[in-house]
Structures are given as structure tokens and as C-alpha cells.
Amino acid sequence: MNVITFFLVGLTVHVVFFLSIFDIYFTSPLVHGMTPHATPLEPPASRLVLLVADGLRADSLFTPSISRTPYLRHVIEEKGTWGVSHTRVPTESRPGHVALIAGFYEDVSAVAKGWKENPVEFDSVFNESRHTWCWGSPDILPMFAKGATGDHVHTHTYPPEEEDFASTDASKLDTWVFNQVKTFFQSAKANSSLRASLFEDKNIFFLHLLGIDTNGHAHRPMSREYLNNIGLVDSGVAEVVSIIEDFFGHDGKTAYVFTSDHGMTNWGSHGAGHPSETLTPLVVWGAGVNGAKRVTGPQPFSDGFLQDWKLEHLRRVDVSQADIAPLMASLIGVPIPVNSVGVLPLLYLNNSERFKAESMYTNAIQVLEQFKMKMTQKKETTLSFLFTPYQLLTESKQAEFSHKARILIEQEKYEEAISLCQSLISHSLDGLVYYHTYDRFFLGCSVVLGFVGWTSYVILVILKTHTSLNRHPGLLKQNPSSTLAKVCLCLTAVIAVFLLVQSSPVTYYIYCLLPVPVWYSVLKESGTLTDLLRSAPSLPLWKCLAYFVLVALGIELLVVSFFHRAMLTVGLAVLSLWPFPSGLFAKSKFRSLSWCLGCLCLAAFPLMPVVGRESNTHLVTCAGLLTLFTSACYFCSSRHKTPLHPSGTQQFVIQMLHVAVCAYVPSLTHSSLEQKRGLPLFCQIISWTTLASSMLVPLMSSTRLFHRLLSLFLSFTATYLLLSTGSEALFPPVLSWLMFAWINIEQEALHAQSAASRQEVKPLSTFDFSAHVDITKLRQLKLDDIRRSYFFVFFIITAFFGTGNIASINSFDPASIYCFLTVFNPFIMGGLMMWKVIIPFVIVMCTFETIQVVTQLSSRSLFLIVLVISDLMALHFFFLVQDQGSWLDIGTSISHYVIVMSMTIFLMLLSVVTRILTSRRLNLWRTSKMHFP
Structure with missing residues (x-):
């Protein structure tokens, strides 16, 4: 399966898994066709x-x-x-x-x-x-x-x-x-x-x-x-x-x-x-x-x-x-x-007591009508021998309840009639939930089966194409693929007929049939698993076991961080110690200290409140100054090592000035609004122009590694400043600092590995995103690549929860979009807030793309490991979805699954965008006689 086919299949599978949650939990509870019921007595109000x-x-x-x-x-x-x-x-x-x-x-x-x-x-x-x-x-x-x-x-x-x-x-x-x-x-x-x-x-x-x-x-x-x-x-x-x-x-x-x-x-x-x-x-x-x-x-x-x-x-x-x-x-x-x-x-x-009893009886019959309609619909779409009615309100009990309540009213036993009607309403409401969730277990099992199959297939693909396992072609010949295909076809036919007889919706066919081709692909690759078992004696088993245990604990830490953001602080504190046991501190103290300090500074953000922060535009201005200072330092450092076209220097200066303006605009906007003078037109023009150009301006910069990353950092931080109201504006500069430290320390780790294997490692200043890569020189996966992939997932989660998130709607602060508009428009507001969430994602994603280039590893191989880690998290959250308890608990559990699934799909699409952002260039400048990158 080539890369494009695999990408499309993976995207389709994850879209199906993502949409399944809406069919299982977010379907409309409404039914139609009921007869309206009114109280027969004279109402008190006209x-x-x-x-x-x-x-x-x-x-x-x-x-x-x-x-x-x-x-x-x-x-x-x-x-x-x-x-x-x-x-x-x-x-x-x-x-x-x-x-x-x-x-x-x-x-x-x-x-x-x-x-x-x-x-x-x-x-x-x-x-x-x-x-x-x-x-x-x-x-x-x-x-x-x-x-x-x-x-x-x-x-x-x-x-x-x-x-x-x-x-x-x-x-x-x-x-x-x-x-x-x-x-x-x-x-x-x-x-x-x-x-x-x-x-x-x-x-x-x-x-x-x-x-x-x-x-x-x-x-x-x-x-x-x-x-x-x-x-x-x-x-x-x-x-x-x-x-x-x-x-x-x-x-x-x-x-x-x-x-x-x-x-x-x-x-x-x-x-x-x-x-x-x-x-x-x-x-x-x-x-x-x-x-x-x-x-x-x-x-x-x-x-x-x-x-x-x-x-x-x-x-x-x-x-x-x-x-x-x-x-x-x-x-x-x-x-x-x-x-x-x-x-x-x-x-x-x-x-009167009679009016109350009649009104409650009308209420009970009205809710019971919904229950009857829901039960009838489910009974018609389920085979008779598989249909299990709601036992507390069978057809005989329905008639008994309504008949007894009617007699009690006629006998003027109003309190007993009211109590019976309230009981009938309670049973009817529980029955509505029962039939609304009737297919939930069946659909859930189908989705989990597909999930496990897809994750297993990705792991086998990694082992087969990106590791140096001993190959045994003879095993593949013994695999009865034709028999397996026939069995899968028969199973597909049986499932399709079963769903057809029950008049199931089209989406049910997708959820139930998808596991069949997925598991067919897994079983076809069973020879790869045999190769792994045969190669086991030659592998560093203790090191492999330690890596997998650490990654499993790391995944659990990420899952817990969805409920307690402070766990990200714990994770960042642990990651800050990585250079010491790995021996990198002894080889490069400056890069190791930069990594440690970056982790510890970023660790402060998950401890800050998600919501309820007071607006403080002075912090936004400070964030702009910090951005200018760090950018100038990195630019001078990289320019000393790599010559740059004068137009590139001009662009960098212009971007620096632009960041300075964007750091001032929130303060000017909020001051104007506080004085009841409305949104200044100048601020609105600057804001929308910045937003529109944020994706284009970096494409005009050099494709040299640090030059392009600096241009991206300045462009996206400028937009982020306009969408900030306080301390969250400091997040992108600190995150970018850590990302630059990560790139440098990965280079140092690569130096350590190359010294042992006597291979030459190119300096970071010589890397060019647009350079043609000889795919034959790309190496196989190593255990350190699992760590790199986990770091990426960890930083993506940190980028999402570091300053707030969209898992909870009330974390949205309307003041964040005042530089762009003040008139209520939910879609534009939602789009702007979504872009604010995406900007840290892009920063981390560009860093991961850089690490793939630096380590000379196929982007596909690293991304497959990321896919496995994300899917394991998504599967974990799928089991944590609940349909009992408070509505807040139910909604939170569902939103966690949706977030992780959205992140997986989103990262697949964002990887394509970041490839363009890092490697493409718009040549708007005249070519100089001298050669500049």
C-alpha cells in the first residue's frame, strides 16, 4: 500500500470512528407522530x-x-x-x-x-x-x-x-x-x-x-x-x-x-x-x-x-x-x-385537587405517548427473537397504569392518582432512555473491534516496512490468503443480510462491516508477527520492555491530564530530567540546561486557571517584547552561521516590527472599549490583515531550517497576540523556546548515536527544508524514535491544554476576539477561537517536521508511531464514555473522545500543511548575482 493510499484509508477509518460517536451518543431523542393531549378542565388563565x-x-x-x-x-x-x-x-x-x-x-x-x-x-x-x-x-x-x-x-x-x-x-x-x-x-x-x-x-x-x-x-x-x-x-x-x-x-x-x-x-x-x-x-x-x-x-x-x-x-x-x-x-x-x-x-x-390530578394525568399520557412511539420504532427494526422490551413498562403495564390512574381520579383519590402518574412519568422517561440507547452496546462493540484491528494493522506495518526484522518469505506463501478472503466475504454477506432484515440505517453497515477488511489486512500480515518472534533473541529485550513500559505510563499520564491539567506539569518536570540519565548533559550542558529551563517554564502554564482570568493587556505587551528578544537572539545566531539574502533580512525586520504593532493593538482596543468608544478601525484592519497574511508571509522566507522556523514563529505569534487577553500570550514564546531546545538536543542525541556508529552528522545550519531527500539513505526505526513520537504527542496535548481548551465551552472569553469584531457572530467567533487553539499545534507540528528532517527519518515511520499512541488514547477514552451520572460528566467523557479523535484526524491533515509551510517558498524577490539560500 503506497503512502497516498494508506493516508486516505487511515483518514477514512478515523473519520468513521469519529462519526460513530455521534450515531451512538448524539442522535436526536425526538420522535414524531404522537397525538397532543390537553387537560379537559377549564384553565385558570386566558x-x-x-x-x-x-x-x-x-x-x-x-x-x-x-x-x-x-x-x-x-x-x-x-x-x-x-x-x-x-x-x-x-x-x-x-x-x-x-x-x-x-x-x-x-x-x-x-x-x-x-x-x-x-x-x-x-x-x-x-x-x-x-x-x-x-x-x-x-x-x-x-x-x-x-x-x-x-x-x-x-x-x-x-x-x-x-x-x-x-x-x-x-x-x-x-x-x-x-x-x-x-x-x-x-x-x-x-x-x-x-x-x-x-x-x-x-x-x-x-x-x-x-x-x-x-x-x-x-x-x-x-x-x-x-x-x-x-x-x-x-x-x-x-x-x-x-x-x-x-x-x-x-x-x-x-x-x-x-x-x-x-x-x-x-x-x-x-x-x-x-x-x-x-x-x-x-x-x-x-x-x-x-x-x-x-x-x-x-x-x-x-x-x-x-x-x-x-x-x-x-x-x-x-x-x-x-x-x-x-x-x-x-x-x-x-x-x-x-x-x-x-x-x-x-x-x-x-x-382544585381535581385540576391538578387531571393535569398530571395529561402530563403522564403525553410522556407515555413518546415512550410508545419509541418502543414501536425499535420493535419494527429489530428481529422479534432479539427484541427485549423495557420490563418496567411493558404493553400490559402501560394499560394498567393509565387505567388505574383514570379510576383513581374518578373516585376522587387525587393524591394517589397524582403519585401514580408521577411514577408513570418516571418509568416512561427511563424507558425513553432505554430505547434511545438500545443499539449502543452493539455499535460500541463493532467500533472497538475496528479500532483494535486498525491499531494492530498499523503496528504490523511499522514492523514490516520500518524495522530490520529477519524476513521469511516462505511463511507468506503458507498463508491461505484465498481461503481468508472467502471467509471474509461470507462474513460480510451474513452481516449485511442481518442489518438489511432489521432495516438498519446506512451508518450501521459502515460500523459493522468496517472491521472485516481491517482484520483481513491484519491476518494477511501475520507473517510479520512471526518474523518478530523469530528475531526476539537478537533484540535488546530489557531495553524494549523498559521503553514500552515508560510509553504505557506516559499514555496513562496523558489520559489523566484530560481530567487534571496539573498532570502535564508533572510530565514536563519529568521530561526536564531526560538529559541526565541519557548522558546528554555531560556532552552539551548549555543545550541540556536550555531544555530543562524550557520544560520548567512551560510547566507553569497548566497550573494557571483555564477560565476566570482577568484581562491584562500589559502581559500581552510583555509577551510581544519576549518574542522580539528571543527572535533577535536566534536570528543573530543563525545568521552568523548561514548567509542570508538582504531581502530575507528585510523581511525579518518587517516581521519584528509587525509583532511590535500586534503587541500594542490589544491594549489600544481594550482601552477604547473601556472608554465606550467602540472598536478602532485601525486595530480591526491590522488584526484582519495579520490573520489573512499569517500563512503566506512565512512562505517568502528562506527555507533554511532556523530562518524558516523563525519566520513561522513570528507570523503565528503576531496573530496569537491579537487573540490574547492576558498571561496566555506568553505561551507561544515559551513553547517555541522549548521547541528550539528540543531540535538542538535531538541533534546532540544524534551526535551521540553517530559517534558510536562512526557516522557523520550534518550541522543544523546546513539543513534546508526544500532540499531533495534521497529516500534510500533514510534509516530504519530505532527505539529512540518511539521516544521522539511520544514527545510529540505530549507536546501536542500540552499545546491544547496549556492555556485553556475548547473541551469546555465556558473557557471561551469573548474579549479574546475584540480586536477583530465585537458584533455577535457565533461562526466567526468560533473560527477565530479555533485558530487560536491551532497556532500552538502548528508550532509543535513544524518542530516535529524539523526533527524528522534532522534525524533523517521517514516522516511516515514517525507518524505511524504517533498514530498508534493517539489511537491507544482514543480507545481508552472510548471505554471511559459514560451515559449515566450528571449531564456534565456525560458531556465531558464524550468530549474527551471527540477531542482525541479529532486530534488524530487533524494531525494527519496538519502534517500536509506543515510540509508546505516548511518546504515551499514564494519567490517574490529578484534573484541576486550572489548565491544565497
């Missing part, structure tokens, strides 16, 4: 007002010392019922609103559309209403109008460019909403048809208030802007309630729900599972809602917040976020959304 203060934390509303909400505080203490709405991760606006209004927790597949478009259509309270009028953000409102049947959901949004983090006052977004609502009711007085529609029942008014979230991102939740915005929302709510009550003549038929979609961390982000993000306020009052209940004893919540909030004397009723959808449906008498998994919180209702 209309409902839903007010969602985007990004409002529970403590920001409930704590008297920081809260500026006299109206809502009065409602909590006198008129309504309050509590905490517990959200699930990801704590983003789209999933939060879906949970509030549709009653289910949206799967992560929606992230592919930026949580703006519907990955699947779903039902919502808005869809079930007679009319819904919405005012607010263009990011949220349209998705509920799109999912609604007919044209009864009316949306009014402001332009997207209004969502500007650099705005002098983002509370204007909420002012716009309140003004639109006032104008709407004023116009309704003169519009008879609109007035008639408003006086119909089952109507909803939705006010989406984004100002708090935008101010939180821009100024942090403890800022004056954030707290003042909360006060503005409070007064706006009071005014809207007054307008609505006056319009409807104080008929007592309006219910009000005030809540938030998610909270926000102290550093102005959200997305993960910190309590500041998952605890959101809920205040409900008006028609059909219980008033404030005084309590004297302890409340059933021991989170310690009640005393801080000075609300221990009032009954607190907590809910899951999805529970709010059935609550709203019950208050105005519309069917509960058919996809809802929420449980009606009865303590909020002020109605």
Missing part, C-alpha cells in the same frame, strides 16, 4: 406572558445586596411562587429556550447549525397556542416561528448588528423590546381585529431580553452595566405588567412567568455546568398561580443560598428547566408539547 432575561444568574436576582429588582422582589414576597430553574449543559441560549418552550433538552447535533436552525422539527408551547407574539433577538425568535404550524407565531426582532459587545449600553436591546410591547398594545386599541385576537384565550406574549447577557459578556456579571441592566429589566417588567393589566381591564386572567435561559460565570461566559451557569431564577405569578407561602421550618434545599438571598421565610420551589413548558401549558389550557420531558410542578398551581 393568556400568559413569558419574560426570559437572557444570561441572568439566580443570585443576581435573589441576593438583596446586589439585586436592583424592587418589583420582582415584591412579587416574590407577596404575589407569586419562586424557585430556581436548574438547566442542563450546554448552557447556551438555543438549548435553554428549547427546554423552556418545548420542554426537552436539545441534543448536541444542533451545534452544527450554531443553535439557530432546527436540526429536527419539534413541537412547542408557542405552536400549541392560539396566538403567540414575540419580541427580541433574531437568534432565538425565528426558530420557534419556523417550527410552528400555520402563521400564528408573530415575531418582531431587531437587526443582528445591534448585538454588539462593544456597544456603549447593551441594555438598549431590552429597552427596544419594552418599547415595542408598549407600542403594540397602544396600536391594538385602535385595531379592532387585533384587539379581538388579543381577547381570545390560549394566547402567549414572549419577551426575550438579551441585554443582560450581552452586558455580562462585555463587562462581566458583577459590573455596573450588568447590574444596571437588571434594574432596567425590573422596571420594564413592572411597566409591561401594568400596561397588560390595564388593557385587559384587570380581569385576573393573565399569568406571568419570569425566568432565564442560562446563567453566567464571573468571567462573562457560559456553556458548561458551573452553578453560576445552571442556576437560573424562576418567578411565577398571576392567574392560577399560588401566592407567596410563609414557612417556618427548614426547606428541602441545602445549597446554602437561602440565607444569602434573605428568602428562607418563603417557600422555594425548584424545577428542572423543562418543567416550565408543561406548567405554562397547564396555566392556559393548551396541549403540552408532544416532545416535552418536563414534569408539571404542582406546587406552582393554585387550583
Whole structure:
């Protein structure tokens, strides 16, 4: 198999393994075809007002010392019922609103559309209403109008460019909403048809208030802007309630729900599972809602917040976020959304016991309908003798539950009926999970089988093509390859027929059939394993065993570092000692000390906080100065050894000046934003120009080893500085220092090996990335190459987790992209943050490419070892994926697997990019008469 074929096959295999996790864990939980169910009794409210203060934390509303909400505080203490709405991760606006209004927790597949478009259509309270009028953000409102049947959901949004983090006052977004609502009711007085529609029942008014979230991102939740915005929302709510009550003549038929979609961390982000993000306020009052209940004893919540909030004397009723959808449906008498998994919180209702029992029965039947549909779908696609029903809710038990609950209601045994319905809901929800994960074990086994087969094949390829094993051609002739092929074809046919009979999705065929050709390739290479066994007596077994044990421990250290970043510090401290036992310290003290100090300096970064850092543009400037100093030192050193074309010197000087400008731009940008003057155009032009040219400028430099690496370092560091807000800006200079030390110390190790074998080693200054390499002179793999490959994987992980990562969405600091834009745009923001993560990858990848050139080793052979190490880590994380426990634990375990698989695929693609970055050159300069490289 040639290199290109192997690359394409490897890429395909890893893409399949990567996508498998989405089929196993990220499939949509929704089913369709259910019949909507509504409570048959008269609802207490004719209309409902839903007010969602985007990004409002529970403590920001409930704590008297920081809260500026006299109206809502009065409602909590006198008129309504309050509590905490517990959200699930990801704590983003789209999933939060879906949970509030549709009653289910949206799967992560929606992230592919930026949580703006519907990955699947779903039902919502808005869809079930007679009319819904919405005012607010263009990011949220349209998705509920799109999912609604007919044209009864009316949306009014402001332009997207209004969502500007650099705005002098983002509370204007909420002012716009309140003004639109006032104008709407004023116009309704003169519009008879609109007035008639408003006086119909089952109507909803939705006010989406984004100002708090935008101010939180821009100024942090403890800022004056954030707290003042909360006060503005409070007064706006009071005014809207007054307008609505006056319009409807104080008929007592309006219910009000005030809540938030998610909270926000102290550093102005959200997305993960910190309590500041998952605890959101809920205040409900008006028609059909219980008033404030005084309590004297302890409340059933021991989170310690009640005393801080000075609300221990009032009954607190907590809910899951999805529970709010059935609550709203019950208050105005519309069917509960058919996809809802929420449980009606009865303590909020002020109605008869019969109404509560009927409402809970409706809730139970609505969830049971989903279970039945899910069970039917799975039964139709599974052979009858293989189908195992959910034992706690078989068809007979379903009928028994619903029939008994109906009789209890008719016998006016309401408490027993409610308890039975709650039990039915619990069983139905567990059954939904059971059928949703029905094929998980089967698919997981297929993926693991393919994984093990692929890793085994790569190891055999390494042994066969890159080691000097004793060859025994006769063994290959004894291998019955034709019989093996026939067996594999028969097995393929059996698997295909089995999947066809069960009407399995196309992706199931891929996951189940892929292991067959993979293991066929492994068995065909079994002769290589025999060669290894025959060569065992001549190998340094103790040295081999020691290497493999150390690498295995090293892989475990990397796996643990995904959970505890401080383990990278331990790893770097251990790596700093490498020159001493290897004997390199005695041969080159300066290079060894540079390596040790580089490791120890880099070891400080994993100990720094990932999130919650305060912006400090002075550190960004310091990082720029450090970059200029180290670059000048390396340039002078390399220029002394290798002559350089004058144009090359000019380019280096220009790049140095460019870095100096980029080090100043973040300070200028953040100063301008703090003074409410917006993003300076000069800074924006410099930022986008730097980003656009970062890949092209290095291609104009000399392809001599250090000259090209310096140009790449300066170009990428300039971009990184623009995307930094504090201490993370120091990471690329320190990482680059260590990478240069690694190149030098590997050269010293090569000198030591060559002295023993009496081979000549070329000086580093003579290496040229673009030089033609005679492949016949490339050596075979040695045990030291396993170490080199492990170092590379270790540094890649360090580059990812050193200053933060994208495993947790709330590590994103919006201030990082302010040099480029301040208007909310999730895809551009995500792209910029992704590029910030990639830059350290490129630095490490270029270093690894250099080491391959220096050690005269085939890039394919080293990369195959890296592939094996990465795949072993990915397989480890595949077994660590869990589907029980908190949603944060589940999401974290899945994200780890996705990160490692993405890294493997990404490194395969990035290796091609780095080859171009190091070896290609754009000849824009005139050729001089003198010869310069």
C-alpha cells in the first residue's frame, strides 16, 4: 500500500470512528407522530406572558445586596411562587429556550447549525397556542416561528448588528423590546381585529431580553452595566405588567412567568455546568398561580443560598428547566408539547385537587405517548427473537397504569392518582432512555473491534516496512490468503443480510462491516508477527520492555491530564530530567540546561486557571517584547552561521516590527472599549490583515531550517497576540523556546548515536527544508524514535491544554476576539477561537517536521508511531464514555473522545500543511548575482 493510499484509508477509518460517536451518543431523542393531549378542565388563565432575561444568574436576582429588582422582589414576597430553574449543559441560549418552550433538552447535533436552525422539527408551547407574539433577538425568535404550524407565531426582532459587545449600553436591546410591547398594545386599541385576537384565550406574549447577557459578556456579571441592566429589566417588567393589566381591564386572567435561559460565570461566559451557569431564577405569578407561602421550618434545599438571598421565610420551589413548558401549558389550557420531558410542578398551581390530578394525568399520557412511539420504532427494526422490551413498562403495564390512574381520579383519590402518574412519568422517561440507547452496546462493540484491528494493522506495518526484522518469505506463501478472503466475504454477506432484515440505517453497515477488511489486512500480515518472534533473541529485550513500559505510563499520564491539567506539569518536570540519565548533559550542558529551563517554564502554564482570568493587556505587551528578544537572539545566531539574502533580512525586520504593532493593538482596543468608544478601525484592519497574511508571509522566507522556523514563529505569534487577553500570550514564546531546545538536543542525541556508529552528522545550519531527500539513505526505526513520537504527542496535548481548551465551552472569553469584531457572530467567533487553539499545534507540528528532517527519518515511520499512541488514547477514552451520572460528566467523557479523535484526524491533515509551510517558498524577490539560500 503506497503512502497516498494508506493516508486516505487511515483518514477514512478515523473519520468513521469519529462519526460513530455521534450515531451512538448524539442522535436526536425526538420522535414524531404522537397525538397532543390537553387537560379537559377549564384553565385558570386566558393568556400568559413569558419574560426570559437572557444570561441572568439566580443570585443576581435573589441576593438583596446586589439585586436592583424592587418589583420582582415584591412579587416574590407577596404575589407569586419562586424557585430556581436548574438547566442542563450546554448552557447556551438555543438549548435553554428549547427546554423552556418545548420542554426537552436539545441534543448536541444542533451545534452544527450554531443553535439557530432546527436540526429536527419539534413541537412547542408557542405552536400549541392560539396566538403567540414575540419580541427580541433574531437568534432565538425565528426558530420557534419556523417550527410552528400555520402563521400564528408573530415575531418582531431587531437587526443582528445591534448585538454588539462593544456597544456603549447593551441594555438598549431590552429597552427596544419594552418599547415595542408598549407600542403594540397602544396600536391594538385602535385595531379592532387585533384587539379581538388579543381577547381570545390560549394566547402567549414572549419577551426575550438579551441585554443582560450581552452586558455580562462585555463587562462581566458583577459590573455596573450588568447590574444596571437588571434594574432596567425590573422596571420594564413592572411597566409591561401594568400596561397588560390595564388593557385587559384587570380581569385576573393573565399569568406571568419570569425566568432565564442560562446563567453566567464571573468571567462573562457560559456553556458548561458551573452553578453560576445552571442556576437560573424562576418567578411565577398571576392567574392560577399560588401566592407567596410563609414557612417556618427548614426547606428541602441545602445549597446554602437561602440565607444569602434573605428568602428562607418563603417557600422555594425548584424545577428542572423543562418543567416550565408543561406548567405554562397547564396555566392556559393548551396541549403540552408532544416532545416535552418536563414534569408539571404542582406546587406552582393554585387550583382544585381535581385540576391538578387531571393535569398530571395529561402530563403522564403525553410522556407515555413518546415512550410508545419509541418502543414501536425499535420493535419494527429489530428481529422479534432479539427484541427485549423495557420490563418496567411493558404493553400490559402501560394499560394498567393509565387505567388505574383514570379510576383513581374518578373516585376522587387525587393524591394517589397524582403519585401514580408521577411514577408513570418516571418509568416512561427511563424507558425513553432505554430505547434511545438500545443499539449502543452493539455499535460500541463493532467500533472497538475496528479500532483494535486498525491499531494492530498499523503496528504490523511499522514492523514490516520500518524495522530490520529477519524476513521469511516462505511463511507468506503458507498463508491461505484465498481461503481468508472467502471467509471474509461470507462474513460480510451474513452481516449485511442481518442489518438489511432489521432495516438498519446506512451508518450501521459502515460500523459493522468496517472491521472485516481491517482484520483481513491484519491476518494477511501475520507473517510479520512471526518474523518478530523469530528475531526476539537478537533484540535488546530489557531495553524494549523498559521503553514500552515508560510509553504505557506516559499514555496513562496523558489520559489523566484530560481530567487534571496539573498532570502535564508533572510530565514536563519529568521530561526536564531526560538529559541526565541519557548522558546528554555531560556532552552539551548549555543545550541540556536550555531544555530543562524550557520544560520548567512551560510547566507553569497548566497550573494557571483555564477560565476566570482577568484581562491584562500589559502581559500581552510583555509577551510581544519576549518574542522580539528571543527572535533577535536566534536570528543573530543563525545568521552568523548561514548567509542570508538582504531581502530575507528585510523581511525579518518587517516581521519584528509587525509583532511590535500586534503587541500594542490589544491594549489600544481594550482601552477604547473601556472608554465606550467602540472598536478602532485601525486595530480591526491590522488584526484582519495579520490573520489573512499569517500563512503566506512565512512562505517568502528562506527555507533554511532556523530562518524558516523563525519566520513561522513570528507570523503565528503576531496573530496569537491579537487573540490574547492576558498571561496566555506568553505561551507561544515559551513553547517555541522549548521547541528550539528540543531540535538542538535531538541533534546532540544524534551526535551521540553517530559517534558510536562512526557516522557523520550534518550541522543544523546546513539543513534546508526544500532540499531533495534521497529516500534510500533514510534509516530504519530505532527505539529512540518511539521516544521522539511520544514527545510529540505530549507536546501536542500540552499545546491544547496549556492555556485553556475548547473541551469546555465556558473557557471561551469573548474579549479574546475584540480586536477583530465585537458584533455577535457565533461562526466567526468560533473560527477565530479555533485558530487560536491551532497556532500552538502548528508550532509543535513544524518542530516535529524539523526533527524528522534532522534525524533523517521517514516522516511516515514517525507518524505511524504517533498514530498508534493517539489511537491507544482514543480507545481508552472510548471505554471511559459514560451515559449515566450528571449531564456534565456525560458531556465531558464524550468530549474527551471527540477531542482525541479529532486530534488524530487533524494531525494527519496538519502534517500536509506543515510540509508546505516548511518546504515551499514564494519567490517574490529578484534573484541576486550572489548565491544565497
